[in-house]
């Protein structure tokens with residue numbers, strides 16, 4: 001057994017996102033999002049599931065906050081649904097939507113919990129997608145308008161801000177692989193989306209500064225850590241491409257003011273180019289204050305010319321997997337955090353980490369021991385990272401409760417709290433009580 005003590009000011013939290021938990025998709029003046037449309041498209045989401053009810057947190061957020069208080073967290077990451085604020089994307093502001101989030105944020109603060117806001121967690125107003133989505137500068141300008149509304153409304157209440165969650169998912173999972181909304185499968189479209197959201201990020205950061213908004217702002221890239229299957233240069237290059245498309249493709253423009261040239265050249269071979277306009281890179285590379293890092297797993301990759309746009313395939317090495325099929329390998333988090341140091345020792349928060357473990361209720365309890373084991377291994381790496389002097393400031397478990405897991409619908413469960421989707425009864429799992437003790441002690445005590 002080992003005891004890992006965390007810094008006194010370390011932030012402990014959980015994370016969710018609007019479309020995944022709120023429900024009430026046709027209440028409060030909310031407009032239609034691309035996920036409402038995608039979920040209603042046959043074959044896109046498991047079982048035809050959608051976010052119409054989800055966890056009904058729109059109506060039950062006080063119950064959720066009670067669970068957070070009992071858990072003992074001091075930080076809660078959530079997202080605001082843009083379609084609740086400006087239902088048609090860039091038109092009239094919906095006061096009812098703002099009032100809902102004021103009630104929610106006020107209740108969080110009253111509970112002694114710091115709001116940690118993601119402005120965009122994938123629920124783009126459908127009207128903007130209909131007009132070209134992130135590849136159209138209209139959407140960029142609409143995002144800035146939306147962001148400025150939120151900055152003005154919540155400055156002073158919110159002090160931790162993220163512009164975008166997982167830009168690789170927004171651009172490539174959703175527009176090259178077609179697995180998430182809106183479901184495009186085109187390389188140039190995905191590169192246009194990535195560039196559009198980066199420009200939107202930069203402009204929003206400029207507005208954040210100009211408006212004197214309180215707190216710190218950043219972005220939350222995906223993490224894809226990959227190590228080569230062999231010592232061959234081809235396998236190492238395949239790993240470099242996988243890592244770069246999740247991280248460098250977004251963080252190089254932000255921190256260096258340019259895209260990673262080897263990836264630009266790689267895509268040029270496929271006939272795809274980045275639609276950079278005059279001044280874009282200066283806008284994108286506005287200084288930011290923090291990074292959110294979402295880590296789930298890592299891969300052992302090798303070169304395969306048939307393996308998609310990156311010609312990089314993950315090899316199944318027989319590791320223990322979670323119920324969504326992702327290998328349990330916490331080592332990648334440590335390696336990635338050191339990789340990230342090339343951008344400087346920036347303030348980092350783990351804004352998502354968790355395991356899909358689909359254990360159900362048995363005699364009124366959920367004995368999700370595998371989830372506890374996953375968290376134990378990853379928190380031990382977190383301690384190792386902090387011990388190396390990396391500015392890792394906080395940790396948010398994904399997720400507070402089981403919720404709508406995108407194309408997997410409700411069959412995949414990431415929560416510390418079990419959700420009965422019929423009764424909407426919330427039941428803390430054994431991992432909830434384990435995490436509660438970690439937070440209370442501010443230390444991890446391994447069980448073996």
Ligand SMILES: CCOCCOc1ccc(-c2cn(C[C@@H]3NC[C@@H](O)[C@H]3O)nn2)cc1
Nearest residue numbers: 017020166173177179294296352398405406
């Ligand atoms: C068969 C080919 O497959 C290609 C990879 O396909 C995926 C699918 C899904 C993910 C994925 C899902 N999550 C969890 C979410 N993060 C944000 C929050 O909303 C969580 O729900 N992170 N990454 C990655 C890759």
